[in-house]
Each structure stands twice: as C-alpha cells, then as structure tokens.
Amino acid sequence: MAVIINIETSTTVCSVALTAEGMVLNHFEEFEARNHAALLSDFIKGCLDHAADHELKIDAVAVSMGPGSYTGLRIGHSEAKGLAYALDIPLIGISTLKLLATRVMFSTLDISPEAIFVPMIDARRMEVFTGAYDFSLDTLMEPQPLILDENSYADLLATGRPVLFFGDGSDKARRIITAPNAVFVPEVVPLAVDMLPLAELAWNLRDFLEPAYSVPAYLKSFQATKPKKLI
Numbered sequence: 001m002a003v004i005i006n007i008e009t010s011t012t013v014c015s016v017a018l019t020a021e022g023m024v025l026n027h028f029e030e031f032e033a034r035n036h037a038a039l040l041s042d043f044i045k046g047c048l049d050h051a052a053d054h055e056l057k058i059d060a061v062a063v064s065m066g067p068g069s070y071t072g073l074r075i076g077h078s079e080a081k082g083l084a085y086a087l088d089i090p091l092i093g094i095s096t097l098k099l100l101a102t103r104v105m106f107s108t109l110d111i112s113p114e115a116i117f118v119p120m121i122d123a124r125r126m127e128v129f130t131g132a133y134d135f136s137l138d139t140l141m142e143p144q145p146l147i148l149d150e151n152s153y154a155d156l157l158a159t160g161r162p163v164l165f166f167g168d169g170s171d172k173a174r175r176i177i178t179a180p181n182a183v184f185v186p187e188v189v190p191l192a193v194d195m196l197p198l199a200e201l202a203w204n205l206r207d208f209l210e211p212a213y214s215v216p217a218y219l220k221s222f223q224a225t226k227p228k229k230l231i
Helices: 036-053 070-087 096-105 170-174 192-205
Strands: 003-008 014-020 023-030 060-064 091-094 116-122 127-133 139-147 163-166 182-185
Touching: 003 036, 003 070, 003 192, 014 036, 014 192, 023 036, 023 192, 036 070, 060 070, 060 192, 070 091, 091 096, 091 192, 096 116, 096 127, 096 163, 096 192, 116 170, 127 170, 163 170, 170 182
Parallel strands: 003 060, 060 091, 116 163, 163 182
Antiparallel strands: 003 014, 014 023, 116 127, 127 139
C-alpha cells in the first residue's frame, strides 16, 4: 500500500489530499482566494497528523507540476520538495492538464469513448495553457500556451469526434468556438483528491522526479506587471 500526500496549487484553488490504495483518507481545499503560502503548510500538517494518528507511513509526495500560476506552482513545488527531503521519500510530478482531464473522465458525465479532452488553464487575456488527450491520456496536442481565436483547435474539431473543453480558461473559448461537436464542461478545477489515480500509477511505475533538478512546467517565462502610477 502506497500512502501518498498530494499537493495541488496551480490555480486559485489550494488543496492537499492523503491517499492510499484508491481511497482518499483525508483532504483539505480552499476555493475562495489565492492564499496558498498561508494555507498550504497547515493543510500538509493536517494530512501528516492524520497519517500519524492512524500509524501510517508516508511513502511519497505528489505535486501538480503545471502549467498554471507561476507563484502557486512555485509554492507547491517548494513544499513538496521540502517534504520529500525531510521524510526521505520519492517525489512524484503530475501534469495539471492531465489532472484536469482525469477529473472529467471520472465524472458522472456520459462521455463517448471517442471523446477528445482539452483542458484549458487561464493565462490572462485571450491566452490559455492547454493540450489535448484521448481516453488513454495519450497526447493529441502537446502542452502549450495558446492565444485563442476562431481557428483554435480546428484540427481536433475537424475529426468530428466530441471535443470536451474545460478548466478556468474555457469560458473564453466558449465565445469563439462554436463547432457543433464542441462541448463545454463547467466548473472543472484541479484538486488534490483527483491526483490519486495518476499518483498511484506513477508510484507503480516508479516514475519519480529528482528533487534537486525538478522544476514546474511553467510553459512560459514569468512576466511581472508594472504597478500603476497613482498620480
């Protein structure tokens, strides 16, 4: 049995989950504000305390690797690496795009086996971080930053297969993508509890990261915004 702490901080939601053998043993989420630095340590401590109370040894820590918020990813990744070093356990990296796709795949929606899954993470203005996957999570479009226009995803839509768009960037696409096989799934956010199948798969494959050299998948360079002049 692999007991794994899962950390997800790639968007405005901050979440941590303790999982083992296909079950969520404990979890914490905050949806209201981007306050990851203040919340994350307490969430992790809550999962560590739960494991200690039930005499469970933590076997690994999994962290959402992005793409997403530069600050959120940096905070989550730093905490995960610190935990891996402190407990001398493996570090597992999970693609945030695949995490979103998995969340939709395991939902209660009636989804065609031919469906194409297109997660979209808001990257400001008309830009999103995105990719595309089939039901086996094989990559149909490589993860990338994409500026949306009426021709975005034309090749995927031209297949005639159902193309499911979701994530906090999908509302922008809804206004310009009107193909009849485009399906928009609302209110899909990345959560640590949904990392469970991907984290356990990585554990079984011994697909671990080297903490010293591991960095989040930002996909583009950080750009600081200039403060507005008050006068």
